[in-house]
Amino acid sequence: MNTSRALFKASSISKAASILDNPLAGGVSRSFKVLTIGAGTGGISVTATLANKLGKGEVGVIEPSQEHYQQPLWTLVGAGIKPFSSSVRKMSDIIPERATWIKSGAVSVDPEAKRVTLANGETVSYEYLVIASGLENNLDQISGLPQALGKDGVCSNYDPNSVLLTPKFLNEFKGGEALFTMPASPIKCPGAPQKIAYLAEEKFRDNGVRDNSNVSYYSGIGKIFGIEKYANSLWEVANKRNINVNLLHDLVAIDGAKKEASFKVLDGSNEIVKKKYDFIHVTPKMSPHQYLRSSGKKLANDAGYVTVDSQTMQHVVYNNIYAIGDCSSAPTSKTAAAAVVEAFVVKSNLYDRILGRKNSSQLTYNGYTSCPLFTSKNSTIMAEFSGYTGSPIESLFYNQAKESKLSYWIVADLVPEIYWKLHVKGLWNGPSEFKPLTNPFNNN
Ligand SMILES: Cc1cc2nc3c(=O)[nH]c(=O)nc-3n(C[C@H](O)[C@H](O)[C@H](O)COP(=O)(O)OP(=O)(O)OC[C@H]3O[C@@H](n4cnc5c(N)ncnc54)[C@H](O)[C@@H]3O)c2cc1C
Known part of the structure; x- marks a missing residue:
């Protein structure tokens, strides 16, 4: 395997965009009810659910990578416990048929004009934008x-x-x-x-x-x-x-x-x-990607994190823009676990909004995040907490600060299955709905 900087840069957006199909080059413009930037952990959940509910042609997703990764598995891949193949799927197998995959990278967002410009030169417009492009x-x-x-x-x-x-x-x-x-x-x-x-x-x-x-x-x-x-x-x-x-x-x-x-x-x-x-x-x-770092203070903060309300994940200035996952300013620990729940909040509220359900109660995000700390090849300390309050929010009935074989099995074997079978189809919204069963006395 080749080494060093080229390895990392190979996955950066500018390079990735240049090697992708480019059927839309030449400034062809398209318009979507909902446009998502990024089909990673957070973006794929929003895309899958809303494309399914709104139907073909309504949801576009800008994503330059040909692969979708379940990155949490890379710790186990790095330790030689899981094969790399367990952490990757072709993007074409993940993006739902009802969504339009735009195979390029976002290079700028114009929130006033409601448009995103792409590396391939195209400009795409939206009614609602969900930014989920992660970190570089x-x-x-x-x-x-x-x-x-x-x-x-x-x-x-x-x-x-x-x-x-x-x-x-x-x-x-x-x-x-x-x-x-x-x-x-x-x-x-x-x-x-x-x-x-x-x-x-x-x-x-x-x-x-x-x-x-x-x-x-x-x-x-x-x-x-x-x-x-x-x-x-x-x-x-x-x-x-x-x-x-x-x-x-x-x-x-x-x-x-x-x-x-x-x-x-x-x-x-x-x-x-x-x-x-x-x-x-x-x-x-x-850091967030360059297009956010250079987007100006209206969209993102100085470091490039999209400035959202930490409970609704809705932009603080442009209320038709949302950001989820690692690139948002929400002050919680940046994990897939957090992105899953943030995506659930955004897609639920956005769907109600699109349908004009004014009286429905809005979901809010409480900073939930989780970090399974593998301590050996059969034990894990499963940290689950709110990044906003610092309080544990444990899903299981036992003390998750203790090294546990069950915790290891859940995060090494069960969660990856849930991810590929449910999450990427928009059918997994985090563990909280099972908590009455898995932690009935709410022990933390
Ligand atoms: C080694 C490692 C271990 C981890 N362990 C855990 C763990 O145990 N538990 C846990 O919960 N989390 C873990 N994580 C973190 C987790 O993977 C991320 O927090 C999560 O993937 C964030 O989701 P996201 O949707 O914000 O970003 P990502 O999943 O990174 O997706 C971002 C997507 O945006 C695309 N993109 C980038 N730039 C652009 C652009 N300009 N235009 C369009 N698309 C773009 C990318 O190609 C990518 O598909 C780990 C990560 C790593 C690397």
């Missing part, structure tokens, strides 16, 4: 990473083109220093950078190299996990497994030739600490 990886923001990635033990689960290097390098590791990093800035699934550390530590034991290795987790933030209930359990896991946890250490540079990582210490000193590595799993810095 910014490799360049860690000096030396574009050159080092994919070589000599430098890998990342955060991209479909590099995730398979993780199990390769884990198996090649013969002992020494194994580092796992998490940036100081917002990312999707903030638990994923440490999950792979626990799974790797187990693999090193299985491979007989743990006794001559050090496993270290470096995080740019000041806590091992944002919610105390789960953080306490994670500290216990890290301590009993002899994993060194270094907080407020933000990876700023990698020197591939010297096999050395540099961390800025964010304790006010800004000291640079250098650390040799034999294996390093890097979580890159991320």
